[in-house]
Amino acid sequence: MEESAEHRHSGSGKMQLGLSVSDSDVSSFTPLVVLELADDTKAEAISWLLNRIRDKQQNGGAELLVNQLLFPAQDDQKSNPNVFVVGSTLQRLLNGAEDVGLFKEFQDGTMRGFTYANRESFKDFNGDGEGFLSDAECQYIIKHELDTLRAKNEEHVPGYPKLKLYPGKSVVRRLQSKGVLIQYFPLHNKEDLKRLSFSWYKKFKLSFQPLDDIRHYFGEGLALYFGFLEYFTFALVPMALIGIPYYLFDWEDYDKYVLFAVFNLVWSTVFLEVWKRCSATLAYGWGTLCRKKAFEEPRAGFHGALGLNPVTGREEPVYPSSKRQLRIYLVSVPFVLLCLYLSFYVMMVYFDMEFWAINTYHENPNIATSILLFVPSIIYAVVIEIMNLLYRYAAEFLTEWENHRLESSFQNHLVLKVLVFNFVNCFASLFYIAFVMQNMVLLRQSLATLLITSQILNQVMEAFLPYWLQRRRNKKVHKRMRRLMGDKELPLLGQVQLETEMNTYLGTFDDYLEQFLLFGYVSLFSCVYPLAAVLVVLNNITEVYSDAFKMCHVFKRPFSEPAANIGVWQLAFETMSLIAVVTNCALIGLSPQVKAYFPESDTQLILIVVAIEHVLLAFKFILAFVIPDVPKHIQVKLAKLEFDSLEALKKRRRTLGRKHWKIRRPEIRGISDG
């Protein structure tokens, strides 16, 4: 009786996922996560894994529900039979929520760490807690419990003597690193997805994105990206509005450009500082601001000789940091430098092409040759995108090879590599045109071509192409399913089959990178091409729709990633805005109108420009310092939380102390001092 109660999930949760229970092969719980093992996995390994997943927590299991997805016998195509769906009892999920340190809204409106003991005091906790956790949270909890399912005394995975295990090693990561576990991903919830996609991008309206719903469905990391995208776009609107008349009326006066540039500098600083506050407000409301980071496990791909981890005291692979440093400085750094050199070489080829096109036009000016003027820039833009893409793969391979222990350190090294190269690759030619050739007309033309071409390429590459591929795949699966089952309704089977074949969303990295480069186009040379902001605003509006669409229909649902801020990207954007101060000041100094004010000596002009630049930089720092990163009302709430926990601790101590006092007092030595 008790056993069966445990293995069932309550009815309403079932309805949420919109799955009919007529899939007779699947047991009666709501499937949340799909595990796909290689189709030649040995049976003993499978049964061992399933046992470990089902086993009680006291015995070191994950205490989750798992079942194999059985395909009808008449399946003629070789579907992978080793697909499993994982679910959980509500009780287990609530306990898991405490394990992962979820923050939820308390009765008094503050966000507090959820504890099972105090569950009744949380705001949306009704009855047995049905609907208290969002789907994304449930799936995140299951992922966490699977990831922290650790080997006990097994020396290797049963049936695979080469798949060594040691006590404390994450079983899932080991299976993953050796390709036995192909993938595991959360299932989409069709009902919720329909509702979300309707409010997100299906109705064309002038309103904000439903960030809370996005967070509810996809988790905080992705919601923060969309929040940032929206914020960035809105922040660009004033710049775009000011930029339009410059373009329309062909204002060539540099005094006006100077004004524009100064406005941009102040704007970009304030924009980034205010974003920190917005992001803190969002993250507080989502409970990730004060959430403690979980202890980080080694990456799945990390390898090394068994040694002792000085922190946990457990045996685990250890890889000497000196070896990694050698790999970084002797291989990765030279490789990056080589790529940078290559990028410069391509840039020089582009300039040769550009001069050839200009010469051809001057020799014989007609429509054909005037179109020809744009061809080198377009080709160069395409080549830049291709180089960025190739470099991205190489950087990932190299960073993987550097064998970082933690995912965070892997990410940092990858981001650094990619950022440096992308920055140089995209902007080197613009810098060269601006400061070496000092040709403002060419700069403007080149900037426009690069910006527009890369925007078009990006939209095609990241949304339409995958969508087209996905639709082809969808049709195939649907056809097969219909042939397989006739009119029988097997929605779960079909859904799992479909989603297994979908592309995996690789995280927000590329999306942020794109915004970073757009920010560079807008801010670095803003004073020579004010229309850039308009183009970026237009791009970002379509970007919201295409990104939303791709998240909902092109990719597998990603596991939610708790995030308190946009992380390293904040730093990247701030660095870019620092560089923008320097370039804009230099551009202004180069302008003939400004030069006209100092006819007799360049020296004085340069000194004044440098002085103004220093003042602006100092001003930026002071501004960044003066604007608090967290808004006042959130600060008060955080302080309240801390105060309450301190008070509670003190109370507990006092009670304990009194108890000890009573017990210990006779032991106090009564030595008279006199």
Next chain:
Amino acid sequence: MEESAEHRHSGSGKMQLGLSVSDSDVSSFTPLVVLELADDTKAEAISWLLNRIRDKQQNGGAELLVNQLLFPAQDDQKSNPNVFVVGSTLQRLLNGAEDVGLFKEFQDGTMRGFTYANRESFKDFNGDGEGFLSDAECQYIIKHELDTLRAKNEEHVPGYPKLKLYPGKSVVRRLQSKGVLIQYFPLHNKEDLKRLSFSWYKKFKLSFQPLDDIRHYFGEGLALYFGFLEYFTFALVPMALIGIPYYLFDWEDYDKYVLFAVFNLVWSTVFLEVWKRCSATLAYGWGTLCRKKAFEEPRAGFHGALGLNPVTGREEPVYPSSKRQLRIYLVSVPFVLLCLYLSFYVMMVYFDMEFWAINTYHENPNIATSILLFVPSIIYAVVIEIMNLLYRYAAEFLTEWENHRLESSFQNHLVLKVLVFNFVNCFASLFYIAFVMQNMVLLRQSLATLLITSQILNQVMEAFLPYWLQRRRNKKVHKRMRRLMGDKELPLLGQVQLETEMNTYLGTFDDYLEQFLLFGYVSLFSCVYPLAAVLVVLNNITEVYSDAFKMCHVFKRPFSEPAANIGVWQLAFETMSLIAVVTNCALIGLSPQVKAYFPESDTQLILIVVAIEHVLLAFKFILAFVIPDVPKHIQVKLAKLEFDSLEALKKRRRTLGRKHWKIRRPEIRGISDG
């Protein structure tokens, strides 16, 4: 029986403080802290205060031991009779150590928050814990307990209807703010002091300061100051060694100065970054690195209408932030600007004097007029010091008047005001000479005179003058004591009497400020006067001795202040080193030798100098980013601590969870999904 055991302190603790117990008027506990009330304090207020201090913690008291210090009846001079000594039982101190969140060394060598329940697992805990806490820690605990002694339902201090109280108000702070409590301070421990001063400054030796002993006696804040002073001095040694030949051989080649300046820039960045690591190591060993900051009480002087604190939910005075902002921007800022203007005006007067002196010398060059050359600089240096001093008082008054709620915010505003003015006041003339007059000979002479004069003045003002005053006072007290008691030994009475009259040490502010200005002299114009480093090293060596002496014998013992780093001063030093990059690059650009490389155009020279400056600034930022603030081995220990506490929490939860599981399981709704 129990009561008397509580009121006694064990014998060895007594011996530690070196007080004989023959002072029959003092009860038998080790006095640690002295409370001095105004001599006209009403008797009912005194007895109420003593009761509150003695009362049990359950009743909201401090549960400390306190006794009045009685003077012999034949006292002819009007000694203040309301002097009290406070002590505590060992038990109470250990509980207090938990309350204040003290970190102590655990058996496994890591630092952990002390809890009374786990006391036996801490490294130096033997027997009943005698000697486990240092004197400074005991006194800090007593201070904390006195500070957090809160009003219950009293509406005002008994006998003082105007001294309003409200539940939760710190009694001691209220009495202090109205002058009823004149002062409270920790007593010196003569034995320990003798030992400390011997190892610290009495033996002339080439060794490091006994930082651990200093911390043991004076607390972490002061020990960190001396650590920084020592570190700074040692870091200057290479610069001094390189500087000497420049001076001796009169190297005027600017190529060499360029080398020297570049060395300085790299040095100053690395020096500050490495200091962070040193300070983290020290603070970890002293248990302040991971110690949580206690919840900050309002300052004693803070006033306002009664309102509700949004964080604690308690009633307390509230002062609208808008009013404070008005005071800051409408009064303080204009006042600071006015002072800066005054400082510029004085500078101009100095330049007039300087030119007059130079003219006089040129008209009639002899010994008298050649000495006259130095007079204006010396007078200016003295005037600068006087202005700094006066401004300091004004800044303190203004910041007090701004009515900041927290001590930390008060300190920040004070530091900012003082730093800006001191920086301008001390360095404006040097900037003017260097970049407006471009007179390097005058710059060198002026720098030397300012530096030497201010060093001499400082040493006199902060150590020798107070020492001389203190000795006079000492003699008077000794004479009176001898007359009073004849040959009777009343060491405690005499000691309290003496220390009550000593000056109060006002914190490390002025000491850091002095080092900050010295750092400015060394780094800002280092390339024109390499001897500056030598002078600062010499100054700092005597500074260590005079500061040590003044701490041990001139001032009252200060309460220990837990500090994890040097706080806002780190930022101040880093800002100075940023400014130094700019000034040094500019100085190098101005030098005739460098100019000679670019005979035809100044423009190219300036551009190159600016480019180099930008590269150096970027390099500084990257360096600051790359060098981790906490050394690896400390990071590992911190991670271990966090991991252990997470594991413990998880274990506790799992046990609790199982309990709940058993209890809750029947409640899980067993709704079948089918």
